[in-house]
Amino acid sequence: MDPKQKCVTCFAPGHITGFFTIHENDDPALKGTTGCGVVLNRGVTAKVGVGPDITETEIFLSGSRKQAPVTSHLVASLTCEPVRIESHADIPVGCGFGASGAGALATSYCLNDLFSLGLTQNELVEAAHIAEVVGGGGLGDVEAQAHGGIVIRKRPAPITKGGLLDRIVSSSFSVHCVALGKLSTKTTLDDSSMTGKINIAGKTAMNNLLQNPTIEEFMRQSRSFSFELGLLSKGAKDIIEAVENVGGFASQAMLGDAVFAIAGPECTDAVIRDTMSEFGTVFSSTIAGTY
Amino acid sequence: MDPKQKCVTCFAPGHITGFFTIHENDDPALKGTTGCGVVLNRGVTAKVGVGPDITETEIFLSGSRKQAPVTSHLVASLTCEPVRIESHADIPVGCGFGASGAGALATSYCLNDLFSLGLTQNELVEAAHIAEVVGGGGLGDVEAQAHGGIVIRKRPAPITKGGLLDRIVSSSFSVHCVALGKLSTKTTLDDSSMTGKINIAGKTAMNNLLQNPTIEEFMRQSRSFSFELGLLSKGAKDIIEAVENVGGFASQAMLGDAVFAIAGPECTDAVIRDTMSEFGTVFSSTIAGTY
Numbered sequence: 001m002d003p004k005q006k007c008v009t010c011f012a013p014g015h016i017t018g019f020f021t022i023h024e025n026d027d028p029a030l031k032g033t034t035g036c037g038v039v040l041n042r043g044v045t046a047k048v049g050v051g052p053d054i055t056e057t058e059i060f061l062s063g064s065r066k067q068a069p070v071t072s073h074l075v076a077s078l079t080c081e082p083v084r085i086e087s088h089a090d091i092p093v094g095c096g097f098g099a100s101g102a103g104a105l106a107t108s109y110c111l112n113d114l115f116s117l118g119l120t121q122n123e124l125v126e127a128a129h130i131a132e133v134v135g136g137g138g139l140g141d142v143e144a145q146a147h148g149g150i151v152i153r154k155r156p157a158p159i160t161k162g163g164l165l166d167r168i169v170s171s172s173f174s175v176h177c178v179a180l181g182k183l184s185t186k187t188t189l190d191d192s193s194m195t196g197k198i199n200i201a202g203k204t205a206m207n208n209l210l211q212n213p214t215i216e217e218f219m220r221q222s223r224s225f226s227f228e229l230g231l232l233s234k235g236a237k238d239i240i241e242a243v244e245n246v247g248g249f250a251s252q253a254m255l256g257d258a259v260f261a262i263a264g265p266e267c268t269d270a271v272i273r274d275t276m277s278e279f280g281t282v283f284s285s286t287i288a289g290t291y
Numbered sequence: 292m293d294p295k296q297k298c299v300t301c302f303a304p305g306h307i308t309g310f311f312t313i314h315e316n317d318d319p320a321l322k323g324t325t326g327c328g329v330v331l332n333r334g335v336t337a338k339v340g341v342g343p344d345i346t347e348t349e350i351f352l353s354g355s356r357k358q359a360p361v362t363s364h365l366v367a368s369l370t371c372e373p374v375r376i377e378s379h380a381d382i383p384v385g386c387g388f389g390a391s392g393a394g395a396l397a398t399s400y401c402l403n404d405l406f407s408l409g410l411t412q413n414e415l416v417e418a419a420h421i422a423e424v425v426g427g428g429g430l431g432d433v434e435a436q437a438h439g440g441i442v443i444r445k446r447p448a449p450i451t452k453g454g455l456l457d458r459i460v461s462s463s464f465s466v467h468c469v470a471l472g473k474l475s476t477k478t479t480l481d482d483s484s485m486t487g488k489i490n491i492a493g494k495t496a497m498n499n500l501l502q503n504p505t506i507e508e509f510m511r512q513s514r515s516f517s518f519e520l521g522l523l524s525k526g527a528k529d530i531i532e533a534v535e536n537v538g539g540f541a542s543q544a545m546l547g548d549a550v551f552a553i554a555g556p557e558c559t560d561a562v563i564r565d566t567m568s569e570f571g572t573v574f575s576s577t578i579a580g581t582y
Contacts, residue, residue: 010582109582116503120460148580152411166413169403171301291301291302291303
């Protein structure tokens with residue numbers, strides 16, 4: 001590499017939302033979601049470079065140049081310098097695994113280091129959250145991704161602006177996933193009859209979870225939430241039923257045509273993986289921030 | 292084991308405070324510290340058992356029965372049932388590595404599971420924090436230990452009671468430690484001339500860190516803080532100087548007669564370990580919550 005060029009590589013984890021409620025606000029920093037999800041040990045690695053040969057900002061995902069509105073907005077909010085961003089995701093993109101949030105967060109970490117911005121994690125999370133809202137990505141992933149664990153998002157927005165995060169305490173476990181296809185977060189959230197359903201089902205799920213904050217209850221509430229919304233494809237329903245038939249827990253990754261599952265007390269991870277592999281490629285991850 | 296007996300095992304990480312400021316309050320939930328420290332991937336594992344043979348609460352640390360005022364208070368605050376607690380620390384105890392907080396937090400996780408208390412992490416952290424304050428343990432460890440990473444404690448107390456945590460964002464690294472001896476948190480904090488010094492030096496260190504929130508700046512501010520207080524033993528000073536002579540960063544683990552160190556840009560972890568091993572047994576840990 002040219003000695004005048006400099007680059008930094010950072011990672012941010014993926015996140016699967018099980019259920020959520022939307023909190024509208026004209027200020028993108030305050031618009032967000034409450035809900036619950038799991039943070040994965042797989043995610044997005046961003047490499048950000050700067051140098052005399054880089055004269056305009058370019059964003060590549062797995063080698064292909066992208067518009068990437070979320071990351072573009074993030075870069076513009078943190079620096080005037082043109083940068084070259086190369087991201088690699090080891091989670092499916094656009095399927096409910098928080099890839100856009102992970103990409104934005106990883107890029108924010110890189111920019112902070114590359115330009116010695118002197119920002120703390122809370123400040124970078126806020127910048128990434130705003131980029132997600134303005135760019136049409138997720139509405140609560142980055143707060144959870146920066147926190148780690150099985151995150152209960154109790155109040156929306158970054159924690160410096162009144163947001164409140166909590167966690168389900170759990171020993172380590174694996175989550176197994178099959179992505180069947182994409183589901184547009186923007187299109188889904190632009191449908192007001194859908195957002196009405198989301199907010200009713202999301203509140204019920206949260207109230208029930210807080211009575212019994214365990215990973216099993218999270219899976220049960222996520223399942224009820226996803227069946228309530230009716231966004232489940234036939235393929236996703238089939239996988240959920242198959243997992244339940246062997247004693248596991250499964251639900252839809254929000255918002256994606258994708259299923260995530262965990263083993264139950266009477267079955268092993270291998271049984272869950274074998275069951276799911278009949279429907280598509282299974283990827284598995286441990287959960288960040290458990291013991 | 293007797294089938295009527297049940298037991299649960301949980302882990303909580305150690306924590307090294309680099310600098311801090313004390314916030315007095317008559318309410319133990321609101322009494323606490325602000326400051327900055329690193330959360331370790333080593334800590335305390337607690338095994339908590341309940342059953343007909345256990346008729347009074349007994350606490351063992353590495354096989355020896357202990358009074359353990361912090362853990363005793365925690366148990367009494369969460370359950371009326373007698374329990375048997377066996378803790379094992381893979382960090383030194385009483386030397387500034389947050390062992391009492393880790394023991395309390397790990398025990399709270401066990402009790403939550405064992406008795407299906409239905410508490411979230413924030414609620415367990417608050418119980419452990421109060422036990423620490425009442426029992427004379429640390430004043431900010433458990434919030435950091437539950438959060439993970441390089442934690443900046445910006446406002447004291449649990450986050451449900453107005454506390455605010457932030458992080459220095461960093462790639463993964465190792466911290467190397469030598470424990471020379473114990474230092475009583477209670478005795479030190481009962482000396483009002485010392486607490487005056489702590490609060491002045493702690494505020495300066497925090498202000499400087501927030502100008503440049505990096506791990507190197509954290510180490511520099513921790514070093515200034517520890518030299519300002521004058522609690523450093525001759526042995527600890529010698530280790531700090533030796534580490535600095537080979538290009539590393541080092542400071543005192545608060546509050547203990549112990550040194551923690553990290554490699555600098557021009558030296559390796561092996562050089563730091565070799566240098567420190569001339570003064571005592573070195574233990575090393577990676578930092579939880581980095582990428």
